[in-house]
Amino acid sequence: MSIFKKIFLLLLKLIVLVVSLFFVYLTGLVFYRDMISFEPCSVNNTDLSVQSCGKTSIGLGDVMIFILFILALTFCISILYWFIISFRKKGRYGKS
Numbered sequence: 001m002s003i004f005k006k007i008f009l010l011l012l013k014l015i016v017l018v019v020s021l022f023f024v025y026l027t028g029l030v031f032y033r034d035m036i037s038f039e040p041c042s043v044n045n046t047d048l049s050v051q052s053c054g055k056t057s058i059g060l061g062d063v064m065i066f067i068l069f070i071l072a073l074t075f076c077i078s079i080l081y082w083f084i085i086s087f088r089k090k091g092r093y094g095k096s
Contacts, residue, residue, distance in 0.1 A: 010086070017083050020076040027069040034065050 039054030 013083050013086060017076075017079050020072070020079045023072040024069075024076045027065070027072040031065050031069045034062055 037054050038056075
């Protein structure tokens with residue numbers, strides 16, 4: 001295999017790794033923002049004021065966000081493992 005092809009494949013693997021890390025960051029940020037929205041509601045009966053309350057229960061959307069976060073994390077770990085294995089010269093996976 002030529003040196004240019006090896007460099008191209010290495011850069012391609014690096015780009016895929018960075019994109020998967022970005023997906024984990026985005027889904028983690030959405031999951032974090034979703035979980036901090038569970039705020040207690042304080043009631044003010046003395047004067048006329050409107051206060052927004054947070055969420056009160058976990059819904060289907062919350063579960064879907066959690067599943068997407070777990071899937072993105074699993075994908076990132078598998079891509080990282082694939083990237084690290086590509087540096088091995090010899091082993092049970094053959095020559096790279």
